[in-house]
Amino acid sequence: MIEAEVTTDVIDPTEVLSRVGDDAHGAALLFVGVVRDHADGRPVTGMRYDAYVEMAQPELARIADEAAARLGTDALVVVHRTGELDIGEVSVAIAASSPHRAESFDATRYVIEEIKKRVPIWKKEHYADGRDGWVAGVVPPGTGLSASGGAP
Amino acid sequence: MIEAEVTTDVIDPTEVLSRVGDDAHGAALLFVGVVRDHADGRPVTGMRYDAYVEMAQPELARIADEAAARLGTDALVVVHRTGELDIGEVSVAIAASSPHRAESFDATRYVIEEIKKRVPIWKKEHYADGRDGWVAGVVPPGTGLSASGGAP
Amino acid sequence: MSISVNALFFAAYRDLVGTGEIAVELSPGATVGDLVQALRARGAPFDGLPEQPAVAVNRTYAFLDEPLAADDEVAFIPPVAGG
Amino acid sequence: MSISVNALFFAAYRDLVGTGEIAVELSPGATVGDLVQALRARGAPFDGLPEQPAVAVNRTYAFLDEPLAADDEVAFIPPVAGG
Numbered sequence: 001m002i003e004a005e006v007t008t009d010v011i012d013p014t015e016v017l018s019r020v021g022d023d024a025h026g027a028a029l030l031f032v033g034v035v036r037d038h039a040d041g042r043p044v045t046g047m048r049y050d051a052y053v054e055m056a057q058p059e060l061a062r063i064a065d066e067a068a069a070r071l072g073t074d075a076l077v078v079v080h081r082t083g084e085l086d087i088g089e090v091s092v093a094i095a096a097s098s099p100h101r102a103e104s105f106d107a108t109r110y111v112i113e114e115i116k117k118r119v120p121i122w123k124k125e126h127y128a129d130g131r132d133g134w135v136a137g138v139v140p141p142g143t144g145l146s147a148s149g150g151a152p
Numbered sequence: 153m154i155e156a157e158v159t160t161d162v163i164d165p166t167e168v169l170s171r172v173g174d175d176a177h178g179a180a181l182l183f184v185g186v187v188r189d190h191a192d193g194r195p196v197t198g199m200r201y202d203a204y205v206e207m208a209q210p211e212l213a214r215i216a217d218e219a220a221a222r223l224g225t226d227a228l229v230v231v232h233r234t235g236e237l238d239i240g241e242v243s244v245a246i247a248a249s250s251p252h253r254a255e256s257f258d259a260t261r262y263v264i265e266e267i268k269k270r271v272p273i274w275k276k277e278h279y280a281d282g283r284d285g286w287v288a289g290v291v292p293p294g295t296g297l298s299a300s301g302g303a304p
Numbered sequence: 305m306s307i308s309v310n311a312l313f314f315a316a317y318r319d320l321v322g323t324g325e326i327a328v329e330l331s332p333g334a335t336v337g338d339l340v341q342a343l344r345a346r347g348a349p350f351d352g353l354p355e356q357p358a359v360a361v362n363r364t365y366a367f368l369d370e371p372l373a374a375d376d377e378v379a380f381i382p383p384v385a386g387g
Numbered sequence: 388m389s390i391s392v393n394a395l396f397f398a399a400y401r402d403l404v405g406t407g408e409i410a411v412e413l414s415p416g417a418t419v420g421d422l423v424q425a426l427r428a429r430g431a432p433f434d435g436l437p438e439q440p441a442v443a444v445n446r447t448y449a450f451l452d453e454p455l456a457a458d459d460e461v462a463f464i465p466p467v468a469g470g
Binding site: 025033034036 | 165166169173175176177178179180181182183184185186187188189190239240249251253256257261264
């Protein structure tokens, strides 16, 4: 069971974890990403997550499918939230379970790393001084000049 | 906050996770070890965990302290259960949180790997055919012939 | 004869151009790179877009030499920062 | 003059020797290895213990050449399998 969601609803990590697990599985892993109160030493009061939802949703599903196929887990759920989040609120939860622990660790880690590289989601930090700013991100692979390196 | 426990009580992973986390932490990780219904293809109906509790408890605490010191997290909780467990029951839960995700992943993984190498806990599998057997384990480091390799 | 494509802007790019979506007329056979050039040629604020932005065409990442067809959805994707 | 140490047996070793704990008299200056030899010399079931078992002395893992003192707690530790 592989599930991927982009949602504006509050994420309950326990509920996400409860969706994986199986009598044949000896390990389960839950990763929780949370809005923290600082960024590079600067106090942060909240975060806005924007997404290109129509693309973020299938991209997240693709990542989950890749993790399952490459890393050998058939129980993986990833939920990413968008909208305005307060400090301590959950932005992303990823749960996996597997017969042995390595697959769950690897699959969960793969999903969060790929999210950060490829899923069209952006965040704007709200600073304590009233300003805000987009968080510096990562240019997704498969974009820019063509693979052959020629000019467009 | 670093906590390590060996307990005969049922483990609630959500409660373990709730003990970590901090406004300055952007990541939390929860590993859950569960009794599974098979071992090397043989059906298993339950598992008994025995421990040398007076040593397992401090050894678990040492592992947690090492994870904190080496891998840079100051929020780590590990709880290991002993006694008779049914399929699907939680044998161990490890939670960590940290400003960034790498520390939580690394600390959690370190703790489960070291538990399996060093903590004096043993498990006896109950098979579907009514037999049972001790699970093959790992010889802890720092034992056997002396470090110099001489005979005792 | 020209084709019309839909350009979408997100996050910092949306803040920059002041809108999330505009239709752009291009010559048949135009590529993503041609679309970028056409937009930047409009001057401010569009000339603030990068010369080689990341884009997705119809919700799949694409290189700048990708040819466009009528009604394609071309999203300008600032560096992503999910998680 | 002799010293008495407490030998503890867990898991498979406990099943083997049929008890969790016995007191053993040893000569002063005896090592963990001497304790193992003394136990195995008792014959069955103690000769089923390994010649070089893992042990912990006073709840810390120890090599077989570790010298013992009166009232030491020497645990025979089968290969561990926690988690």
